[in-house]
Amino acid sequence: MGTGETVQVAGKGTLVIETKTGRKHIQEVMLVPSLEENLLSVVQMMEHGCFSLTMVPATQLVLRASVTHSLQTWHKRLGHLNDQSIRMLPNQDMVHGLPSLEKDLAVCEGCKLGKQHRDSFPAESTWRAQFPLELVHTDICGPMQIASMSENRYFLLFIDDHTRMAWVYFLRNKSNAFECFKKFKAMTELKSGHKVKSLRSDRGGEFMSNEFHAYCSEAGIQRQLTVAYSPQQNGVAERKNRTVIEMAKSMLHENSLPYEFWAEAVHTAVYLLNKCSSKSLEKMTPFEAYTGRKPGIAHLKVFGCLCHVLIPSVLRHKLEENSHKCIFVGYGLCEKGYRLYDPKTRKIILSRDVYFDEEVSWKWENPSNADVGIPMPDGNQDTAETEQRVLDDQSQFLDTQMQMEEESAPQGEEMLDET
Numbered sequence: 411m412g413t414g415e416t417v418q419v420a421g422k423g424t425l426v427i428e429t430k431t432g433r434k435h436i437q438e439v440m441l442v443p444s445l446e447e448n449l450l451s452v453v454q455m456m457e458h459g460c461f462s463l464t465m466v467p468a469t470q471l472v473l474r475a476s477v478t479h480s481l482q483t484w485h486k487r488l489g490h491l492n493d494q495s496i497r498m499l500p501n502q503d504m505v506h507g508l509p510s511l512e513k514d515l516a517v518c519e520g521c522k523l524g525k526q527h528r529d530s531f532p533a534e535s536t537w538r539a540q541f542p543l544e545l546v547h548t549d550i551c552g553p554m555q556i557a558s559m560s561e562n563r564y565f566l567l568f569i570d571d572h573t574r575m576a577w578v579y580f581l582r583n584k585s586n587a588f589e590c591f592k593k594f595k596a597m598t599e600l601k602s603g604h605k606v607k608s609l610r611s612d613r614g615g616e617f618m619s620n621e622f623h624a625y626c627s628e629a630g631i632q633r634q635l636t637v638a639y640s641p642q643q644n645g646v647a648e649r650k651n652r653t654v655i656e657m658a659k660s661m662l663h664e665n666s667l668p669y670e671f672w673a674e675a676v677h678t679a680v681y682l683l684n685k686c687s688s689k690s691l692e693k694m695t696p697f698e699a700y701t702g703r704k705p706g707i708a709h710l711k712v713f714g715c716l717c718h719v720l721i722p723s724v725l726r727h728k729l730e731e732n733s734h735k736c737i738f739v740g741y742g743l744c745e746k747g748y749r750l751y752d753p754k755t756r757k758i759i760l761s762r763d764v765y766f767d768e769e770v771s772w773k774w775e776n777p778s779n780a781d782v783g784i785p786m787p788d789g790n791q792d793t794a795e796t797e798q799r800v801l802d803d804q805s806q807f808l809d810t811q812m813q814m815e816e817e818s819a820p821q822g823e824e825m826l827d828e829t
Contacts, residue, residue: 507708549647558673573699665714665771720763
């Protein structure tokens, strides 16, 4: 005690009190039956996120301070987006949930490892589609040298020319591209009320089958095919592929995730890019251009960070831990929640009761990133085509985009790539 006297502590725990502003929890409370008065330590409350405010007359209040995250944290949350684009989001009122950020961005190790300078493509055409789905760009990337957790080795992008909204599909074989396009067309036309008018792609075998040509002809879709060895003619899709790959690599390197998580990183990159500024749009994100609503980003967290997931009371004994450690690997699709990798079960789970430690990462024992890289897309790589398999739950991706607006945790459809 302050007088030097010692007292006997009968117990220690958490005290729940009812206040005018709701139920509060006071941690590390000691039960001392011999004390006649309750003692509350202002110093300890300040150490737990509160601060002391002295007013006139000498009345002392204890208030809770909100945490303002740095530009560096938001840089990581937004998939290592450049600082100029990050500052543009709040300054031009393009999103909800992002404060104005003042300090300069420090050197980022993940960006140095995941991005490199290349000669830029020629300036894109001055012609732009006038309404959604008037022109859709597409390109396939792969094969990846390491399969994803669902044994996929390719991803396929569709980009709307008018809004720059993007959709991603994961494939085991390039031959699945046709099935993905049919699902993409049905889903976007139903949701948007517009029709796909033109499809621009390279001349890869996955886009040149008689079946693909016949389907587009029957649907009245004009095919725009690039000249051989001229990927610049499909510049929108090529640049998007490059941006997605570099963002995914930066996120993987930042917290040293094994490359088996490349599909999770790619999906997260596409999700983030749809909610970030685009040079092709004026004071608007692709999400807003496509849906008519500003996206909310207050729920974003640093990809690959350590987190603690609450174990439901029905699944644990009274003396067991209330939570266990997982790794954050993306945003839930079928429900409100986050996608989390459980190192013990080696499976991906979905939860909304999560505490994030964004400055800490999991210590991987045998990371596979040391000797294997993710190839950049060249549009014409071939691989043995075997049994066709497409993740059907990808076709509902737009529902996620339209529902995940201003929630503390996102919501949507089925998981994309899981064990």
